Amino acid sequence: QKEVEQDPGPLSVPEGAIVSLNCTYSNSAFQYFMWYRQYSRKGPELLMYTYSSGNKEDGRFTAQVDKSSKYISLFIRDSQPSDSATYLCAMIDNQGGKLIFGQGTELSVKP
Amino acid sequence: GAVVSQHPSRVICKSGTSVKIECRSLDFQATTMFWYRQFPKQSLMLMATSNEGSKATYEQGVEKDKFLINHASLTLSTLTVTSAHPEDSSFYICSASDRVGQPQHFGDGTRLSIL
Numbered sequence: 001q002k003e004v005e006q007d008p009g010p011l012s013v014p015e016g017a018i019v020s021l022n023c024t025y026s027n028s029a030f031q032y033f034m035w036y037r038q039y040s041r042k043g044p045e046l047l048m049y050t051y052s053s054g055n056k057e058d059g060r061f062t063a064q065v066d067k068s069s070k071y072i073s074l075f076i077r078d079s080q081p082s083d084s085a086t087y088l089c090a091m092i093d094n095q096g097g098k099l100i101f102g103q104g105t106e107l108s109v110k111p
Numbered sequence: 112g113a114v115v116s117q118h119p120s121r122v123i124c125k126s127g128t129s130v131k132i133e134c135r136s137l138d139f140q141a142t143t144m145f146w147y148r149q150f151p152k153q154s155l156m157l158m159a160t161s162n163e164g165s166k167a168t169y170e171q172g173v174e175k176d177k178f179l180i181n182h183a184s185l186t187l188s189t190l191t192v193t194s195a196h197p198e199d200s201s202f203y204i205c206s207a208s209d210r211v212g213q214p215q216h217f218g219d220g221t222r223l224s225i226l
Contacts, residue, residue, distance in 0.1 A: 034214050043117070043204045043217035044155070088154060092212055099145070099206075099215055101154045 003027050006089055006102025015111050019076040023089035023102045026070065030091040030100070033065050035074045038086045038104070047087075048074065079109045114138050115207050117218025125226055126197060132190045132221045134205030141207035144188035145215060146180060149202045161188050195225045 006023045013019055021035075032051055036044035048063035050056045050072075056063045064073040072091075076083055089102040114137040122130050134144060143162050147155040159175075161167040161182035169175045177199075179191040188207075192199055202222050206215035 032212050032214070036217075041202075041220070041222065043115075043206075043219045046113075046214050046216060049214045090214075094212075098157055098160070103154050 001026060003100050004089065004091060004102045007105055008103045010106040010108060012108045012110060013079055015079060015081060015109055017079050017109070019079050019083070019107060021074045021087050021105050021107070023072050024070055025091060027093060028070070029093040029095070031094040032092040033063070033072050034090045035063055036088040036090060038088060044088055081109050081111050084108045113216040115205065115216045115218040117205050117221055119221060120219060121222045123224045123226065124195065127194055130192045130195055130223060132203055132205070134188045134190070134207065134218050136186045136207045139209045140185040141209060142185065143208050144182055145206045146178070146190050147204045147206065149204060149220070155204060192223065195223070197225045199223065200225045
């Protein structure tokens with residue numbers, strides 16, 4: 001079993017839709033949770049960074065962490081064609097070790 | 112803030128050539144830098160972790176004599192692919208972090224093609 005599971009998609013939605021992206025993990029030592037967006041042929045760009053359980057909002061993006069269920073989510077409201085990219089969840093353990101990535105979900109937002 | 116610059120973005124060279132890739136943190140001091148390799152439609156695979164002034168720590172299966180890493184300052188790390196062969200063709204990405212537990216910030220990657 002992988003430490004971090006993420007549905008690779010691809011996920012296709014119409015413009016304006018609410019997108020829900022999710023990851024589950026098995027290591028209870030993970031303390032820091034991130035979402036990255038990666039456009040084709042580019043490096044990942046940090047979208048959200050959370051430390052504890054709960055919600056964090058930034059514009060159209062909301063990150064949610066549920067440590068009891070070992071489940072994290074990223075919601076995108078009013079999705080735009082420019083949101084079309086691969087979204088990677090990532091986490092670090094409480095020792096500040098390596099970044100563990102999910103497989104990435106490929107999202108396509110159709111005009 | 113937190114900008115990481117990677118250069119060059121694209122390299123095409125003949126088999127047997129050594130290729131150097133630079134990674135710079137532009138607006139922060141990077142105590143730790145990381146080098147990843149990414150194959151098409153796959154997630155990032157960590158190759159090695161480097162701390163300023165010390166030897167890099169390589170992941171299992173990564174040949175340290177093939178992929179030389181130098182982290183000479185708090186803002187610069189280099190990856191040299193020595194005697195590159197077609198199987199080394201890939202997308203190489205660096206990242207940097209200023210503190211343990213803090214998110215990594217990534218460069219835009221280098222697409223390496225060995226003919």
